[in-house]
Amino acid sequence: MALERYDIAVIGAGVIGCAIARAFTLDGAKVVVLEKAADVLDGASKGNSAILHTGFDAPEGSLEQRCVAEGHAEYLSIREGLGLPLDPCGALVLAWNAEEEARLPALLAQGHANGVRDATPLTAAQIRSEEPNLSPRLRAGFRVPGESLIDPWSAPHAYLLQALLNGATLLRNAEVTGGQHDGTDWHLDTAAGPLRAGLVINAAGLWGDLLDERLLGQRDFTIRPRKGQFVVYDKSAAALARHILLPVPTEKTKGIVLCRTAFGNLLVGPTAEDQEDRVTAALVPDTLAALRAKGEEILPRLRDHEVTSLYAGLRPATQYKEYRIKAHPDRAMITVGGIRSTGLSSALGTAKHVRALAETLGHRAAPLADPVTPRLPNISATAPRDCHAPGHDGLICPCEEVTRREVEAALTGPLAPNTLAGLKRRTRVTMGRCQGFYCSAALARLTEGRLAQPMTGPTDRMED
Amino acid sequence: MTRIAIIGAGPTGLSAAATLASAGHAVTVIEREPEPGGIPRHCGHSPYGMREYRRLLSGRAYARRLAATAATAGAQIRLSTHVTALHPGGRIDLLTPDGPETLTPDRVLLAMGCRESSRAARMIGGTKPGGVLNTGALQGLVYLDHLTPFRRPVILGTEMVAFSALLTCRHAGIRPVAMVEPGPRPIARFPAALLPKALGVPLLTRTQVTAIEGEDRVRAIHLATPKGARRIEADGLILTGLFRPETQLLRPGPVLLDPGTGGPQIDQYGRCSDPAYFAAGNLLRGVETAGHCWAEGRAVAQAVLADLEGHLPAPETGCALTTGAPLRYVLPQRIVTGDLPPAFPQLYLRLAEPARGTLLLTAPETQAALGQIDSRPERRLSLPLPAPSVAAAEVTLRQP
Numbered sequence: 001m002a003l004e005r006y007d008i009a010v011i012g013a014g015v016i017g018c019a020i021a022r023a024f025t026l027d028g029a030k031v032v033v034l035e036k037a038a039d040v041l042d043g044a045s046k047g048n049s050a051i052l053h054t055g056f057d058a059p060e061g062s063l064e065q066r067c068v069a070e071g072h073a074e075y076l077s078i079r080e081g082l083g084l085p086l087d088p089c090g091a092l093v094l095a096w097n098a099e100e101e102a103r104l105p106a107l108l109a110q111g112h113a114n115g116v117r118d119a120t121p122l123t124a125a126q127i128r129s130e131e132p133n134l135s136p137r138l139r140a141g142f143r144v145p146g147e148s149l150i151d152p153w154s155a156p157h158a159y160l161l162q163a164l165l166n167g168a169t170l171l172r173n174a175e176v177t178g179g180q181h182d183g184t185d186w187h188l189d190t191a192a193g194p195l196r197a198g199l200v201i202n203a204a205g206l207w208g209d210l211l212d213e214r215l216l217g218q219r220d221f222t223i224r225p226r227k228g229q230f231v232v233y234d235k236s237a238a239a240l241a242r243h244i245l246l247p248v249p250t251e252k253t254k255g256i257v258l259c260r261t262a263f264g265n266l267l268v269g270p271t272a273e274d275q276e277d278r279v280t281a282a283l284v285p286d287t288l289a290a291l292r293a294k295g296e297e298i299l300p301r302l303r304d305h306e307v308t309s310l311y312a313g314l315r316p317a318t319q320y321k322e323y324r325i326k327a328h329p330d331r332a333m334i335t336v337g338g339i340r341s342t343g344l345s346s347a348l349g350t351a352k353h354v355r356a357l358a359e360t361l362g363h364r365a366a367p368l369a370d371p372v373t374p375r376l377p378n379i380s381a382t383a384p385r386d387c388h389a390p391g392h393d394g395l396i397c398p399c400e401e402v403t404r405r406e407v408e409a410a411l412t413g414p415l416a417p418n419t420l421a422g423l424k425r426r427t428r429v430t431m432g433r434c435q436g437f438y439c440s441a442a443l444a445r446l447t448e449g450r451l452a453q454p455m456t457g458p459t460d461r462m463e464d
Numbered sequence: 465m466t467r468i469a470i471i472g473a474g475p476t477g478l479s480a481a482a483t484l485a486s487a488g489h490a491v492t493v494i495e496r497e498p499e500p501g502g503i504p505r506h507c508g509h510s511p512y513g514m515r516e517y518r519r520l521l522s523g524r525a526y527a528r529r530l531a532a533t534a535a536t537a538g539a540q541i542r543l544s545t546h547v548t549a550l551h552p553g554g555r556i557d558l559l560t561p562d563g564p565e566t567l568t569p570d571r572v573l574l575a576m577g578c579r580e581s582s583r584a585a586r587m588i589g590g591t592k593p594g595g596v597l598n599t600g601a602l603q604g605l606v607y608l609d610h611l612t613p614f615r616r617p618v619i620l621g622t623e624m625v626a627f628s629a630l631l632t633c634r635h636a637g638i639r640p641v642a643m644v645e646p647g648p649r650p651i652a653r654f655p656a657a658l659l660p661k662a663l664g665v666p667l668l669t670r671t672q673v674t675a676i677e678g679e680d681r682v683r684a685i686h687l688a689t690p691k692g693a694r695r696i697e698a699d700g701l702i703l704t705g706l707f708r709p710e711t712q713l714l715r716p717g718p719v720l721l722d723p724g725t726g727g728p729q730i731d732q733y734g735r736c737s738d739p740a741y742f743a744a745g746n747l748l749r750g751v752e753t754a755g756h757c758w759a760e761g762r763a764v765a766q767a768v769l770a771d772l773e774g775h776l777p778a779p780e781t782g783c784a785l786t787t788g789a790p791l792r793y794v795l796p797q798r799i800v801t802g803d804l805p806p807a808f809p810q811l812y813l814r815l816a817e818p819a820r821g822t823l824l825l826t827a828p829e830t831q832a833a834l835g836q837i838d839s840r841p842e843r844r845l846s847l848p849l850p851a852p853s854v855a856a857a858e859v860t861l862r863q864p
């Protein structure tokens with residue numbers, strides 16, 4: 001029996017795989033996206049700070065810097081068409097001691113060298129006039145106007161949805177377990193059955209090294225998951241900071257950030273903690289308490305506000321700082337690995353780079369003449385929401401102002417979720433201050449029989 | 465005819481609505497849920513209604529009675545409508561099923577109730593699987609939707625509401641594996657405290673929940689006990705109590721909040737710092753019984769009637785009350801000067817930690833004893849409302 005054949009198989013539906021699938025589909029290729037989890041965005045892309053970086057602090061001349069800069073630019077150019085949010089609040093890099101202050105000029109020069117020419121130095125007084133809630137311990141800083149806030153999930157959803165609407169195929173619960181290259185094509189074994197592909201893209205994030213080993217029998221890097229924990233404060237705290245407040249970064253991490261979210265909360269995080277586990281990002285109360293203390297040190301008035309939620313994500317870090325993107329010409333495969341802490345910003349740029357690499361492997365593009373552009377419903381606080389338009393059938397989640405109509409819409413279409421977590425990422429239900437106190441029951445009723453993994457577990461309905 | 469808006473159709477808002485509508489005012493109750501009734505609507509079990517209707521009702525039957533009483537009196541109840549902002553002088557923004565709308569009533573009664581603290585607010589560690597619920601959500605699932613979210617959960621907390629969770633579990637055939645209390649003894653008093661034993665649920669005191677384990681569903685709950693760390697296999701966690709007033713709406717103003725109660729500051733008539741606003745019920749300080757809230761709603765409604773007739777003493781007069789450790793709060797936070805019978809004839813107090821001694825009303829020049837106490841944080845204390853002659857006073861405790 002002839003197996004279904006695709007030009008491109010993208011393995012992994014994180015933000016990187018979603019952007020790559022979009023790029024190749026718009027280029028006219030027949031694309032399949034293979035995701036091992038029950039829903040997309042279930043790996044590193046599940047939880048991040050949601051900052052659209054400029055790349056000002058990336059190593060000069062690095063591939064990461066180029067991908068971030070190009071990804072940032074492309075996001076700005078396509079976001080309105082796709083209905084994606086942007087809060088162009090800009091960032092302030094803040095020095096809290098003499099040592100950090102001494103590093104500011106070099107960091108600013110690095111930003112300029114990286115093409116971020118609008119970064120400008122500021123005195124403590126200038127900063128405090130714009131951010132009056134900052135601790136008086138502040139020494140100095142500089143502004144990076146281009147750093148912005150986006151929605152960590154609607155962006156990758158939009159990339160993938162555009163791919164799907166233009167002919168790509170998404171297979172979930174489809175872990176790639178092995179494969180052979182016969183000189184022309186790949187024969188991939190997946191949990192959803194075998195298939196053939198002309199070119200394979202490894203975008204497996206936290207499992208990238210293991211997938212290389214599975215398909216190529218070797219790996220050029222080792223993933224060392226680096227956990228980041230966050231504390232999210234109530235929406236009442238969002239007024240405390242107008243900018244993204246960044247520390248002076250270190251070799252290992254961008255450090256603890258304070259910023260609003262696109263949804264109107266205020267977050268403090270992430271930590272940077274190396275671990276072996278690729279799946280579990282455990283919340284640790286002591287660490288979270290330290291994060292809160294850190295946040296309150298920078299913005300003392302945070303003390304008056306309550307915590308809405310806690311979360312943690314895993315960065316696909318490796319022994320290298322640089323991305324691990326590599327073409328394997330003899331095997332028709334491209335590994336896109338180690339996209340550690342800037343993948344949300346760089347995804348579109350990374351996809352562009354991967355497309356260029358594919359051409360060196362003989363892939364030929366025939367761009368779609370008139371591609372479909374979906375418009376995602378806005379769930380961020382940066383623009384009017386569904387609840388502002390008539391006929392929304394009531395709020396199902398009052399804290400996040402999610403309407404029944406929004407949930408209904410999210411439960412249909414080619415990218416409908418099959419887990420509650422997926423529904424949350426698409427609509428924000430239960431993500432607010434009450435964390436489900438008011439809305440769980442109504443939500444269980446609305447989603448009954450419509451999520452492959454039901455909300456209420458194995459036993460469900462009792463007799464009336 | 466005067467227009468009055470009431471935010472929240474729980475026992476507080478509905479009892480106030482009935483009183484105000486009976487007096488001939490145009491009353492609109494605004495409720496974000498698709499049905500009126502507030503928390504009792506989710507609650508299949510008794511006891512509700514003794515004080516109000518002289519009979520024992522299930523939460524659902526009680527909620528229906530309250531709504532019917534208010535509607536019969538002439539109050540309009542607008543459902544699926546969410547109040548999104550309050551402005552000085554009583555202007556309020558709504559989100560209705562048809563989009564945004566603004567109301568400019570003459571008075572606004574705030575009756576948004578309270579909710580149990582979330583897992584995040586309690587800073588519990590571990591993973592974030594499904595099956596971690598508050599009592600409120602559990603009751604919604606069980607009584608409204610006939611769903612069973614888990615079979616063998618751990619219950620955290622021993623306030624009265626935890627025993628409500630226990631009864632709900634029993635009703636649904638759920639068998640909790642343990643009831644966990646960080647303090648040395650159950651918080652709710654006899655006879656509720658005997659319930660775990662009667663139902664065969666081990667009660668673990670001096671025990672904290674440290675972490676939740678599991679990916680899609682809860683697999684185990686990790687505890688810190690006096691004997692060290694312990695892991696209990698469980699498929700859910702019920703977070704009970706630690707009620708917080710529902711004040712998201714109040715954060716940017718115009719009414720001042722009290723850090724001790726977490727709710728709006730009021731005078732003895734339930735009037736807020738912006739005198740177009742009044743407040744009553746669980747919004748003021750966290751959970752009390754429905755009957756207590758119902759009575760508060762009625763009493764504050766009477767004060768609103770007096771205000772509309774110009775009989776209420778001027779706001780911002782009299783004495784502002786504050787307090788500090790070991791006391792957590794005093795309510796009301798202001799006693800204005802005047803003879804009109806108050807909506808709050810008593811001063812309510814809560815402790816932050818167990819304490820005993822003499823309560824004093826302390827001002828720069830004067831000090832007056834209010835009474836003796838020997839109590840614990842979970843008990844509501846009440847004293848006759850003092851009539852201080854100073855502009856500001858602190859309620860303090862002189863410990864022996």
Ligand SMILES: Cc1cc2nc3c(=O)[nH]c(=O)nc-3n(C[C@H](O)[C@H](O)[C@H](O)COP(=O)(O)OP(=O)(O)OC[C@H]3O[C@@H](n4cnc5c(N)ncnc54)[C@H](O)[C@@H]3O)c2cc1C
Nearest residue numbers: 012014016036043044045048049051176205228343344345
């Ligand atoms: C704490 C934290 C903060 C961050 N902050 C920011 C920020 O502010 N701005 C920014 O730009 N970036 C940020 N990032 C970085 C960004 O989140 C990551 O770079 C990005 O998510 C990486 O995406 P990915 O697609 O490479 O990997 P993943 O999201 O892990 O996707 C890989 C996918 O492949 C699937 N998969 C794995 N193996 C297989 C297989 N064998 N078969 C099929 N499927 C497979 C996985 O299930 C997964 O869904 C942050 C990251 C973290 C953790």
Ligand SMILES: Cc1cc2nc3c(=O)[nH]c(=O)nc-3n(C[C@H](O)[C@H](O)[C@H](O)COP(=O)(O)OP(=O)(O)OC[C@H]3O[C@@H](n4cnc5c(N)ncnc54)[C@H](O)[C@@H]3O)c2cc1C
Nearest residue numbers: 472474475476495496502503547576577745746752753754
């Ligand atoms: C699990 C549980 C079990 C209980 N069991 C008992 C019992 O057995 N017996 C008993 O006497 N008491 C019991 N109580 C307490 C009792 O339910 C409450 O005291 C009572 O409901 C409080 O009334 P309320 O009107 O102040 O608040 P609520 O009943 O909480 O009503 C507030 C209403 O305001 C609405 N609201 C909030 N914000 C907005 C907004 N911005 N816009 C529009 N509407 C809004 C809410 O949707 C809600 O309907 C229980 C409480 C709980 C949580």
